[in-house]
Amino acid sequence: MKLRVNGQDMQLDVDPEMPLLWALRDELGVTGPKYGCGIAQCGACTVHVDGLAVRSCQMNVGSMEDGADVTTIEGLGQPGALHAVQEAWIEHQVAQCGYCQSGQIMQAANLLDLNDDPDDATIDAVMSANLCRCGTYPRIRAAIKTAAQKLREA
Amino acid sequence: MGAVKTIARRSFLIGSAAIMGGVAFGTYMAARPIANPLEDGLAEGEAAFNPYVKISSDGITLITPRADKGQGSYSIQAHLIAEELDIDPNSATITPGAPGPAYYNGAVLSEGVPIPAYVETQVAETARAFMAVPAKLFEMQMTGGSSTVPDMFVKLRLAGAVARETLKEAAARQLGVSRSELTTRDGIVVAPDGQELAYTALAAEAAKLEPVVMQEADLRPASEWRILGKPFQRTDIVAKSTGTEVYGIDLQLEGMRYAAICANPGIGGALESYDASAAEGMRGVEKIVEVKAGNAGVAVIATNSWYAFRAVEAIECVWGTPDYPGNSSEHWEALEASIDSEAHFDHRQRNEGDVEVSLASATPFEAEYRAPYLAHAPMEPMNAVVQIGEDRIDIWTGTQIPLFIRNRAAAIAGMDNDAVHVHVLPMGGSFGHRLEMTHIEQAVEIAMAMPGTPVKLTWSREEDMSHDYPRPAALMRGRGVVADGKVDTFDISVCQQGLAGPWMGRLTGLTLGGPDATITTGSWDQPFGIPNYRVTGYRAPDLVPVSSWRSVGASTNGFFHDTFLDELIHEAGADPLEERIRLCIHDESRKVLEAVGELSGWDGADMGEGRGRGVGFCMSFGVPCAEVIEVTQTEAGLRLDKAYVVADVGQALDPVNLEAQLYGGLIFGLAHAINSELTYENYRPAQVNYHAYEGLRLYQTPQIEVKVLENAGRVRGVGEPSLPPAAPALGNAIFAATGQRIREMPFNKFIDFA
Ligand code: FES
Ligand code: FES
Numbered sequence: 045m046k047l048r049v050n051g052q053d054m055q056l057d058v059d060p061e062m063p064l065l066w067a068l069r070d071e072l073g074v075t076g077p078k079y080g081c082g083i084a085q086c087g088a089c090t091v092h093v094d095g096l097a098v099r100s101c102q103m104n105v106g107s108m109e110d111g112a113d114v115t116t117i118e119g120l121g122q123p124g125a126l127h128a129v130q131e132a133w134i135e136h137q138v139a140q141c142g143y144c145q146s147g148q149i150m151q152a153a154n155l156l157d158l159n160d161d162p163d164d165a166t167i168d169a170v171m172s173a174n175l176c177r178c179g180t181y182p183r184i185r186a187a188i189k190t191a192a193q194k195l196r197e198a
Numbered sequence: 199m200g201a202v203k204t205i206a207r208r209s210f211l212i213g214s215a216a217i218m219g220g221v222a223f224g225t226y227m228a229a230r231p232i233a234n235p236l237e238d239g240l241a242e243g244e245a246a247f248n249p250y251v252k253i254s255s256d257g258i259t260l261i262t263p264r265a266d267k268g269q270g271s272y273s274i275q276a277h278l279i280a281e282e283l284d285i286d287p288n289s290a291t292i293t294p295g296a297p298g299p300a301y302y303n304g305a306v307l308s309e310g311v312p313i314p315a316y317v318e319t320q321v322a323e324t325a326r327a328f329m330a331v332p333a334k335l336f337e338m339q340m341t342g343g344s345s346t347v348p349d350m351f352v353k354l355r356l357a358g359a360v361a362r363e364t365l366k367e368a369a370a371r372q373l374g375v376s377r378s379e380l381t382t383r384d385g386i387v388v389a390p391d392g393q394e395l396a397y398t399a400l401a402a403e404a405a406k407l408e409p410v411v412m413q414e415a416d417l418r419p420a421s422e423w424r425i426l427g428k429p430f431q432r433t434d435i436v437a438k439s440t441g442t443e444v445y446g447i448d449l450q451l452e453g454m455r456y457a458a459i460c461a462n463p464g465i466g467g468a469l470e471s472y473d474a475s476a477a478e479g480m481r482g483v484e485k486i487v488e489v490k491a492g493n494a495g496v497a498v499i500a501t502n503s504w505y506a507f508r509a510v511e512a513i514e515c516v517w518g519t520p521d522y523p524g525n526s527s528e529h530w531e532a533l534e535a536s537i538d539s540e541a542h543f544d545h546r547q548r549n550e551g552d553v554e555v556s557l558a559s560a561t562p563f564e565a566e567y568r569a570p571y572l573a574h575a576p577m578e579p580m581n582a583v584v585q586i587g588e589d590r591i592d593i594w595t596g597t598q599i600p601l602f603i604r605n606r607a608a609a610i611a612g613m614d615n616d617a618v619h620v621h622v623l624p625m626g627g628s629f630g631h632r633l634e635m636t637h638i639e640q641a642v643e644i645a646m647a648m649p650g651t652p653v654k655l656t657w658s659r660e661e662d663m664s665h666d667y668p669r670p671a672a673l674m675r676g677r678g679v680v681a682d683g684k685v686d687t688f689d690i691s692v693c694q695q696g697l698a699g700p701w702m703g704r705l706t707g708l709t710l711g712g713p714d715a716t717i718t719t720g721s722w723d724q725p726f727g728i729p730n731y732r733v734t735g736y737r738a739p740d741l742v743p744v745s746s747w748r749s750v751g752a753s754t755n756g757f758f759h760d761t762f763l764d765e766l767i768h769e770a771g772a773d774p775l776e777e778r779i780r781l782c783i784h785d786e787s788r789k790v791l792e793a794v795g796e797l798s799g800w801d802g803a804d805m806g807e808g809r810g811r812g813v814g815f816c817m818s819f820g821v822p823c824a825e826v827i828e829v830t831q832t833e834a835g836l837r838l839d840k841a842y843v844v845a846d847v848g849q850a851l852d853p854v855n856l857e858a859q860l861y862g863g864l865i866f867g868l869a870h871a872i873n874s875e876l877t878y879e880n881y882r883p884a885q886v887n888y889h890a891y892e893g894l895r896l897y898q899t900p901q902i903e904v905k906v907l908e909n910a911g912r913v914r915g916v917g918e919p920s921l922p923p924a925a926p927a928l929g930n931a932i933f934a935a936t937g938q939r940i941r942e943m944p945f946n947k948f949i950d951f952a
Contacts, residue, residue, distance in 0.1 A: 058502070059481050066504035070456055075448035076441025078626070079503075080577050081659045085888040088577055117441030126440070133439040137431065137854050140862055141268025142438030143445060143577040143626025168897040175888060177577050177627050178268050179865030180858070181899040 046111045049074060050119030053111075060106020064098075065089045067105050068116065076117035076146045080175070087174030090147035091116045097154035117146040120153055128198065129153045132191035140178035148174050152188050160195050162188065249301065250279055250357035253365070253401040258283075258290040258385065263301035264346040265294065265598050266434070267576070267628035269917045270855040271346045273432040275354055277852060281425045282358030282417065284382040285397070292433055294622040297600035314723035315820040316784040347851060348820075351913045355417050363410035368403040369395045377410075426851045434624070446596040446623040447581045451652040454583065455484060457644050458506035458656060460513060461495030463664045464881030465743055468518030469494040477509040484648075486513075491610050491643040492636030493665055494518075499648060503656050519881065522741045526671075526877040529741050530568075533673040536738045537693035544696070544737040545713035548722040551730030556687040560679045563769050565762060567674040568942040569754040570875035572747055573883065574669075575891060578626025579662040580637040584645035585652040586611065591618045591642065592652075596625030598632045602705045606635060607642045629866070630746040633701070634667050660886040668876050668883075669747030670694040670738075674758040679730070680770035685781060687730035690762060692718050692755060695738045701745055713737075720752030720818055720922055721759040725784030733759075742878065748866060749818055749918040756816035756922025757871070757929070757943065764812070764930045765939065774930060775800050775813050775826075786846045786910045787822035791815060794844040797905050798826040803934035808832075812930025814923035820912070821919035822846050825864060825927040827900065829935050835950035836932060838868070838900035841924075846907040848914045853906070860920045861902045867924025869894035872951055875944050898951060 047054050047067075054072055063082075068074040068091070080088035082101045089100040092115040093108070121127030126134070129152050139145045148171070155162060155170045162170070167188050176184070252259040262275035272292055280287040295301075362382055369387040370377040372395070381388045387395045420427065437443035462469060474486045477498060482505030487497045496513050500506040523529055536542035582595035584607075591607055600620040608615045625632060641655035657665070672694035679687035696714035703709055717735035747753055767777040775795050782788040794800075794813065803810055808831040815824045823845040830837045843860050850856050873892040876883040885891040925943060932949060933939050940948050 059505070062502070062504050066502055069448075070502040070504070073450055075444070075450070078445075078578070079447065079656070080579075081888050082507075083659075083887055083889065086577065121440060123436050123440050123442065130439045134431075134435050137435050137858070139268075139432075139435060139438035140270070140858055141577065141625060141627040142434065142443055143268070145438055146441045149439065172895040172897040175577070175893055175895065177575065177629070177866070177869075177893055179862040179869070179894065179899075181865065181894075181896045182861055182902050183858070184896065 045105065045108075047105070047108070047114055048111055049114045050116060056105060058105060061104050063101050064091070064093075064103045064105055064108065064114070065100040068100065068114070074116050074118060078143055078146055080144070085175065086144070087147040087151060088144050090150040090174070092150060092154060095157070097151050117150055120150065127153060128194040129156065129187070129191040132187040132194060135190060136183045136187040138180050138183040138187050140180055144174060144176045144178075145180075148176065148184055152184070152191065156188070156192055156195055160192055162192065249295075250354055251283065251361040253361070253397055253404070255398050255401060257398060258285060260287070260290045260292050261295035262292055263294055263297070264350065265596070265622060265625065265628075265632070267596070267598070267625045267632065269859060270432055270852065272434060273855065274347060274852045275350055276433050277425050277430060278350060278354035279358040281423055282355045283362050285385045287425065287433055288431065289385060297604065297620050297622065314725065315817060316725040316787065316822075345915055347915045348913055351851075352414055352417070356412055356414065359412045359417060360409050363412060364404050364407055365397050365400050367407055367410055368400045372400075372403060420849070427849070427853065429854050430852065432855060443624055445578055445626050446583070446594060447578055447626070447656060449583050449594050449623060449654065451583065451585070454652040454654055455499050455501065455648060456503040456506050456656065457497050457499045457641070457653050458503060458510045458658060459489060459495050459497040459640055459644070459661060460510045460515060461489070461493035461640070461661065461665060462515075462517045462520070464517060464520035465493060465665060465667070467494070467520035467881065469496065470516040470518050472496050472516065473514040476512040476514075480509045480512065481505060483509045487644050487647045489640050489643050492639035495640070497640065497644045497655070499644065499653060503654070507658055522881070524881045525879055529671060529878065530673070532741060533671065533693050533738050537673050537675055537736050538691050539736065542693070542736040542738065544717055544735040545715070546732065546734045547715075547718065548731060548733040550728070550732070551687070553687060553689045553730045553732040556679050556730040557677055557689065562677040562679050562687070563766060565676050565765060565941055567676070567758050567761065569672045569757060570877070570943060571671045571742070571744075571883075572669040572870055572874060573663045573666045573876050573885070573891060574629040574631035574747055575663055575666070575888070575893070576625070576627025576629055576631055579657045579659055580631065581654060581656040582638050582641040583652050583654040584641045586642075586645050586649045589613070589617060592621065593618065593638065593642070594621045594623055595638060596623050596628070596632060597635070597638070598628060599635065599705065603635050603638050606639060610639060610642045611646060629748040630750075631666060633746055635705070636665060659888070663886040663891065664882055667743050667745035669753060670697060670744040672754040672758070674762070676758070676762040678762065678766040678769070680766055683770050683772055685728055685763070685766045685770055685772075685777065688728045688763065688766060689730070689732045690721060690758060691734045691736060692721055692758060693736040693738050694754065695741055695744050697744055697746065697750070700740060700743060704743070716751035718755060719750060720755030720816055723817065724759055725787040725817055725822065726763075726778075726781045727783040728781060748863070749921040752816055752818035752918070752922040756814070756818065757925040760814050760816060760923065760926035761929050761941070764926065764933070768933070774803050778813065778815055784817075784822070786907070787815070787817055789909055790822045790824045790844050790846050790907060793905060793907060794824040794826050794842055797844060797903060798828070798840075798842040800826065803930070805934070808935060810931050810934025810936070812927050812932070812934055814925070814927030814930060816919070816922035816926075818919045818922050819915060820910075821914045821916060823919045823923050825920070825923040827927040827931045829928070829931045831935050832952050835952040836935070837952040838898060838928070841900045841902045841927070842905075843902065843920055844905045844907065845916065845919055846910045847916050848910040848912045849908055850906050851913065856906060856916055857904045859916045860904045860906070863916075863918060863920030864902065864924045865894050865899060867921040868928060871925035871928055871943050872898070872945050
């Protein structure tokens with residue numbers, strides 16, 4: 045099957061039950077999305093499929109449209125060309141171990157796509173499905189506000 | 199080795215007298231210089247001035263040997279070197295380097311000295327300094343105990359200074375001027391006439407010189423620092439915000455295969471038999487391997503981790519029984535049978551006044567407390583890539599104990615220690631999990647089944663949580679007497695398994711005797727003066743094997759000691775904060791308590807209908823830390839509104855990261871106080887993934903304010919000290935708001951949270 049990953053067409057020949065996460069990581073070498081739980085509890089594997097944040101550990105590649113558009117953290121922005129959410133994440137120095145942050149950033153970017161001025165309750169509700177064991181939550185809250193402002197001003 | 203064993207046994211766990219006895223031999227051995235590992239393998243024209251700085255015409259490399267589990271240790275180690283070297287730390291390559299004995303940790307064992315951290319006498323300092331001796335002898339290149347900064351503060355700045363002065367010496371010779379006429383900035387030496395020479399261009403010349411000798415006294419005073427103490431960008435922050443940081447689990451090598459394992463969920467139990475026929479023909483499966491090292495089980499090597507996960511699930515295993523009781527209730531029975539029993543007495547490091555007389559003369563207030571087993575559960579599950587070559591083994595992994603891993607891998611594969619090359623990669627958290635190595639042992643044995651091929655073993659989350667060596671469960675019994683509105687007698691017994699001895703035994707094969715300070719760390723060593731004051735440790739029999747968990751003994755003792763103190767203060771009718779301040783006998787700690795009162799606007803625990811605040815205090819790893827938490831009882835459950843953290847860290851070297859560590863520790867403390875426990879059923883933990891082991895999520899996280907004090911003279915690590923006060927502060931706040939006293943974690947068994 046075919047997937048469009050970060051703007052590039054990729055061929056996959058795998059078991060259709062394989063979760064997108066493992067196709068990305070071990071077949072295509074795209075390791076930004078992380079494995080944390082495999083059961084939709086942590087959000088570390090979050091990517092965008094056709095513009096929506098999904099848990100890639102839960103999406104079997106066989107269930108995806110041929111040529112579906114997948115964006116991972118690597119495709120959101122790169123060190124030289126950052127997305128506004130990544131800029132805010134760096135300004136606030138959110139990451140500690142950083143392992144959950146690909147998922148946090150992808151979830152936050154999708155939230156801001158849908159709502160460029162989320163209130164505290166919305167941020168708490170949407171971001172609570174992304175676990176951070178290091179406890180970076182205070183700066184996640186602050187960075188989302190900064191990113192929202194950047195996006196509104198852009 | 200006999201004498202070394204004796205010194206180590208005594209000095210690890212007991213303390214000063216024995217340490218004194220070991221000094222002559224110990225210092226002799228320990229004073230022998232250890233070879234600089236960077237000297238092997240230097241290219242022509244490359245200079246390595248010491249084990250921490252390497253410069254060639256291509257660039258500058260800083261070696262940061264303490265592992266980065268997320269606490270920012272690579273960054274602070276780089277900053278310490280760069281401060282004296284005069285470079286922008288972000289312009290250098292930063293790597294943990296190849297593990298070597300030169301990188302032993304001289305500070306991590308100093309907590310084992312039986313003198314409370316608030317005592318700063320000559321004897322205490324001498325005893326602590328000698329703890330570096332066994333660390334050096336055992337090649338303890340280890341990260342833990344909030345020890346990175348205290349251990350590296352002088353070493354790394356000296357390393358930077360030596361490199362800088364040697365480069366200046368090379369420039370001086372080239373220019374025909376004296377070294378003292380030269381200055382440095384941003385990686386260049388500047389001559390009196392303004393001429394500039396890049397460090398990289400001087401490396402070849404400098405490599406021929408003896409490094410310039412520098413002393414601690416030559417280091418720059420804090421008033422001249424440009425990097426330390428200033429807000430600075432973490433060296434890994436861009437990579438961690440763009441998905442480009444390569445953790446152990448992300449490593450990809452040519453021709454690599456992926457492995458998964460199902461091991462006996464009863465730790466240490468055997469694999470009796472197995473049937474892998476269902477897994478054999480599955481897609482992607484290349485090999486099925488029986489594993490004996492680490493925890494016994496069966497592994498699958500496949501072309502994709504998911505194929506390997508799926509195949510191990512299809513293997514039927516018959517497991518042997520491990521040698522600990524199968525169910526939590528039996529574990530608690532063992533603790534109940536051991537506490538206050540003479541046969542299980544371990545140590546009594548605090549015994550002031552006359553507790554017995556006081557308890558006999560009044561009706562004491564009594565209470566019992568419990569803290570459960572806990573998994574570390576870092577977000578990145580354990581993993582390792584191992585490649586077995588003809589005469590070498592390469593291991594890529596995130597670990598806190600690279601040299602123990604080297605030695606064990608060599609033993610499993612029947613090779614020399616020197617044949618094993620451990621490459622330490624960034625870690626997605628640890629919290630102490632990576633002080634163990636069963637996953638590495640398994641990975642080595644699995645890779646031996648495919649010589650020449652790099653094999654990555656990844657533990658599934660379920661495998662990770664069921665083979666974690668948890669934080670020990672602990673039981674406390676307290677008795678107290680109050681008189682004239684004051685706390686008069688405070689007597690607690692704490693019972694849990696010993697932790698340090700079994701851990702050392704697993705890692706090194708050495709048997710350590712003697713008492714285990716971790717049983718009462720965080721209780722016996724608190725800076726309070728109570729007329730009758732006693733803390734006694736009882737050692738439970740070995741149950742499920744346990745290990746260090748962020749803040750170690752203080753994670754349970756902080757809750758026990760401070761909550762029981764809160765109870766007695768309430769019995770006495772005193773104000774929780776004022777009475778703690780009155781009882782405090784340590785200046786810096788008192789200031790911390792006063793500051794948290796100011797920051798939180800403390801005017802009593804009562805905040806009106808359904809609201810309340812609590813204060814918690816614990817001094818751990820030499821850092822006094824006080825927290826105030828405000829809560830409200832709502833229809834949806836108890837809500838955490840605000841939290842205030844004050845800690846005295848001696849000197850704030852990396853303020854941005856320091857703040858993150860302090861609130862991170864608070865959140866980690868709350869996460870487990872509220873939501874998490876491991877219980878055992880049929881030898882295995884009942885909670886093996888995050889749905890059953892929640893941690894704290896964003897919606898439960900209060901607004902947090904952090905304040906750092908720098909009154910204590912010495913530099914301290916901050917990865918752990920803000921954790922222990924979190925549970926008592928919250929429990930004390932719940933009591934203030936609702937009148938309900940919770941004496942057992944996790945609290946969600948007793949009260950609903952919003
Ligand atoms: S790995 Fe997908 S949600 Fe945890
Ligand atoms: S930064 Fe470590 S888990 Fe979130």
